Amino acid sequence: MTDTHIPADSNEIFEERRQKLQKLRETGWSYPNHFRRSHVALELHVAHDEKKPEELETTRIHVAIAGRMMLKRVMGKACFATLQDMSGRIQIYVTADTIGQAELDRFKQYDLGDIIGVKGFLFKTRTNELTIRAEHLILLTKSLRPLPEKFHGLTDLEQKYRQRYLDLITNEAARKVFSTRSRIIQSLRTFLTKRSFVEVETPMMHPIPGGAAARPFITHHNALEMDLFLRIAPELYLKRLVIGGMEKVFEINRNFRNEGLSTRHNPEFTMLEFYEAYSDYHDLMNLTELMLRNVTQEVTGSLKISYQGHLVDLEAPFQKFTLCEAIAHYHPSHTFENLGNRHYLEEQLNRLNITFSSTDGLEKLQVLLFEETTEHLLFNPTFIINHPAEISPLARRNDNNPDITDRFELYIAGRELANGFSELNDAEDQAARFAEQARQKEAGDQEAMIYDADYIRALEFGLPPTAGEGIGIDRLVMLLTDSPSIRDVILFPQLRPE
RNA sequence: GGGGCGGUAGCUCAGCGGUAGAGCACUCGGCUUUUAACCGAUUGGUCGUGGGUUCGAUCCCCACCCGCCCUACCA
Incomplete structure (x- = not known):
């Protein structure tokens, strides 16, 4: 499907991403679905967050995860990104050393919101955050629309309800x-x-x-x-x-x-x-x-x-x-005796501007007073x-x-x-x-x-x-x-x- | 149904009669351990819709649409 339909709410960011998608299609990329993950983010945090950096260096642990890219920090030849899956988030580290210059250049084109698969091994950064050093990286789904602001998220209640998926992301x-x-x-x-x-x-x-x-x-x-x-x-x-x-x-x-x-x-x-x-x-x-x-x-x-x-x-x-x-x-001002008195109840309900019918029984009036007070x-x-x-x-x-x-x-x-x-x-x-x-x-x-x-x-x-x-x-x-x-x-x- | 508040860039929000603003995102440049990364330069808008007032309206007035809160019916 390569129709050129332009949505009514199109904007510049949308157009840029559609062009990126078009270029991807020209290289043969077509929403690959063969990638399989070995873990979800939370499993890795539970199993390895407490490990010392040296432990992860001596015995390399290879994993495959997939998720939506929520944050991205490009520093020339090295990049960090944060992926989010059903269980939570985990950081990945991408450099030409491990995935090659061509793949790194492609990665730099990926946008926040894109869904990517990563294979690599675990390590700890200087600030002791568990991170996957990418050895293979694949774009799974191109996201054409920009996500809500990364820090405040979506706050507009109407949009949260109408587009719940954005709220959930x-x-x-x-x-x-x-x-x-x-x-x-x-x-x-x-x-x-x-x-x-x-x-x-x-x-x-x-x-x-x-x-x-x-x-x-x-x-x-x-x-x-x-x-x-x-x-x-x-x-x-x-x-x-x-x-x-x-x-x-x-x-x-x-x-x-x-x-x-x-x-x-x-x-x-x-x-x-x-x-x-x-x-x-x-x-x-x-x-x-x-x-x-x-x-x-x-x-x-x-x-x-x-x-x-x-x-x-x-x-x-x-x-x-x-x-x-x-x-x-x-x-306590409503005594039992009063509450059993129809005249008293009608008086109280009138005072509270509660409408009732003359055919309502005593008990119905009590219910009305209860609900109000x-x-x-x-x-x-x-x-x-x-x-x-x-x-x-x-x-x-x-x-x-x-x-x-x-x-x-x-x-x-x-x-x-x-x-x-x-x-x-x-x-x-x-x-x-x-x-x-x-x-x-x-x-x-x-x-x-x-x-x-x-x-x-x-x-x-x-x-x-x-x-x-x-x-x-x-x-x-x-x-x-x-x-x-x-x-x-x-x-x-x-x-x-x- | 009645009352109040709101709708400005993709998102979060300022502005309020005199050419439309910021941060994030996007684009370009720089940066090999960053953390909402950072630095520099750009780009992006029928200011909810339709009328009216005015020399001039995003701003004032009216109507409508959508949302939120309160209220009414109900669980």
Whole structure:
């Protein structure tokens, strides 16, 4: 392919590099792919950084590495360059003595960003830096566009998100966030599979959106001539699997919600959902504590972590409050008696400019007050328990008070991280609650659920007593990597087209 | 959706009514142990887009586009 197409954003540097590429082609160079490396940079540092210069002189160690040239220092007849591969960086030293004048002259033409392969032997420089003395050098890929500035890297947030590869090339911190993300997911997966949970994949395209209160994305299947919804939650499918006898299942996958974007919301986000038969929401809270301590310790090496300058302590037992207990604990002026008084709640919400509906139940008003006054204060892990049935259409009713449910939400660093409950396995109650949701949808609530007759039929075969939970993976990654925005932990966050 | 801030060279950033600046990168020259190498000389711009005000606009005004932050819905 030697088309002469000139990109719209061409510039002088680009043109010079295209001309270099053209000359290379004329010498027969054609993106060689036969080069094989013996090591990555980090392996060499680990094995040889501590060796004395004489050691490396007496027994020559020959290696082959490849990587992107990030720094280059030409000093007449000798050159240093720094190559970067997946593991890190290592310096190479190039002189005519070892590779010949012709090869040295070619090397001088290589640009920052070019990908090269080097064979040579290790030595230590005067400043004791492990370096490869090049004996053979080959250009593997010509880079036509100049890299971002070598010292500051890429700082423009828009460009970091749109051209993540540049962020990854130039910012070590970005690379680290995404390798940590991988380790977090691996840790959760191992934790669950060790406890006999089976990992499954359920549909992303749903004929009926369900399992959460949210507005869905709509797509269309041509052959079936039907609209489908990108899933807002896998919940109802995972519970069908429990009915089918998969008593411990989990899924780590994407959910899609057609709502606003923010530093904490991306339209597609990753959720861990897991279901365990013959357990209840108390069991899941215990399991959650264990799992979060395990992943935090594995990934950060500590149970006391710092998030945006605030200490978060995952070592102490997680706090447990009902909604009203939490409000009263952080705002003693709101007494229990007051919080049970509709008139008082309406007065407080009006004072805070919170809009609510006259049809909202007492518990819904308490939730609104909690979200406004208390949620952001829950820095250390805190379970908020026993949410009103009104806003929990899939959760089992509490045995002592049918208006509340056996449910919890886990808050860390002032935001919701997990949501779990004892599952509603009374098919008739579930049918009634779907019917109520359908009424609310009719009344204009766009996030209310749709009556799912297929799910009711499944429930009618019998769902064992089960507890289930969802954990927002992106938010967990934010917490454990101290990232302020969800866009920092999603490789390609949603942006408007350029 | 509302409010605030921003968009100037490939990148990082100054400038703010009077011919557009620096560092890095690029090009050329010098330099055989450099470290964001260094020294010297160059090159590089529809100042986000479109209108308006003005003798003159990157700068002031208006609209729009894109981004970030806060806020609202939500996880």
